[in-house]
Amino acid sequence: MQTLDTSASPQRHVLRLNNVVKRYGSLQVINAVSLDIDEGEVVAIIGPSGSGKSTLVRCIHQLETIEGEAIYLDGELLGYRHEGAHLRALGPRDIARQRRQLGMVFQQFVLFPHMTVEENVMEGPAQVLGDSPADARTRARHLLGRVGLADKVTAYPQMLSGGQQQRVAIARALAMRPKVMLFDEPTSALDPELVGEVLSVVSDLAKAGKTMVIVTHEIAFAREIATRVVFMEGGRIIEQGPAQETLSNPKTDRLRTFLSRVM
């Protein structure tokens, strides 16, 4: 289980968000969000539609640029470098290098349709990390076995159900040996009967100690596997705390109202 070995030193901020601001024109989507995530933590971000939670994970992955202040991954500033007293934006090559340390799972799976399941999972290690094709294949088979799809290696994504596609997408992200896995509503596009199989894979990762940030609408799931719950509304963090406690005894009216609506 080489993908899951966590570093020996606990309590290190692997991800650090400092007053993050994101605007679309005059619309402020993320409003001064600060968040420190330690290694091995599983953070569930919940909140109503349009609260900015998906945008937040896209910002962490630099799929969106932020307008302020800073995000650090393992102590490294994302997207910029210090040049004397100034900050200079990184080029696409450096940003690509930083992205390799984060795994991303999208709501719509977004597998590569022209590649088989196995090729999808091999693509990152073979093309980006520079692993040999043989190593990448072995690794892909191993990961596909872990998400329960060992018999689908030669299938094309179009032949799979949504739940199976999402499990391939998780294996594809894991193949990059990311420091943090980001999930953007991984079960929102699935038929209800397929949600369980994806959540059980995510739950296995949580048990194995993978650091994860999960944007989700599945409150029961968040309560079960998350170490921390972050409730966002209107681009701000309204409340956060240990999952069980926060979801059972919300301190703010807004979280209480939200929970009563969705549960």
Added chain:
Amino acid sequence: MGPESDQGSRTTAQSLECEVSTMMQGAMAISSTLAPRLSETPGDSTDVATARHRTSPLRWCVTVLLVLMALQVVYFMFTNPRFEWAVVGKYLFSANVLQGLGTTLLLTVVAMVVGTVIGTIAALALLSDFKPGRVAAQTYLWAFRGTPLLIQLIFWYNLAYLVPKITLGVPFMAPFAEWSTNAVITPFLAALLGLGLAEGAYMTEIVRAGLSSVDTRQHDAARALGMTPAKAFFRIIFPQAMRFIIPPTGNQVIGMAKATALVSVIAMNDLLHSVQIIYNRTYEIVPLLLVAVFWYLAVITLLYAFQSRLERYYSKGHRRDTTEVTPASAHT
């Protein structure tokens, strides 16, 4: 009603047929009320799988008409002595004609390659957020799609009139090197420039449409794997765009194979020019044009077969027949 009520699926093109069949149904409805109603007895063995397919009488008429026309054409071609088939046979494989065919093939391939490369670069410029690049690409499209290919070819052929010397160097400074334009712009290069640059303009639109057809989320997924923009383009975006690029490009190649005939005006010895040289001497115009027609059709038939193979290759993962392996729902 019996099996005669089974009409099969209708298409709009069959609307006329439907009218006819409605009339026939009326007539049959009367006859079926008189006939014993076997199909309505309980527990019968009615099975539509055993039904006979009906062919509309209109289709019978059209089929007969088409066969008659085909026979007429064949009869005309083999009995009209002015086709001079013996002359066609004499020149079909003559060295000059085959050499012309070679030139036509070479020009088609090289001009298409040049056009595709230019078209891909211009399409990327059009789709980029770099405004000078977009403006340059749009200007190129406007100029090269907006003027007749024949004029462009003559223009390149006569480039020496405008620019007697081709120089290499920094603008407005003394050049590092220079060549006589007439020595550089051979008829072949003029043909290549003319065909390639014009083709590039059309390919730009085809490639742009192909690239735009790829789901934007695929860009996100490629970037999320830590790919550089170039890697994402060549590994993820372009292979998917090919599925949309190949069919119209096939059309372009066929158009190009025929457009090369235009280079005969700049003294390029292509297929058309090679037969023109012969019939200018022998006055056997019709049979020699038939020789050219035969080879153009042969080339295009080959290209067509090649296109089908290429289309099949780039549609992997999208083919209908591969979806049957797993009965699970393919989309959610």
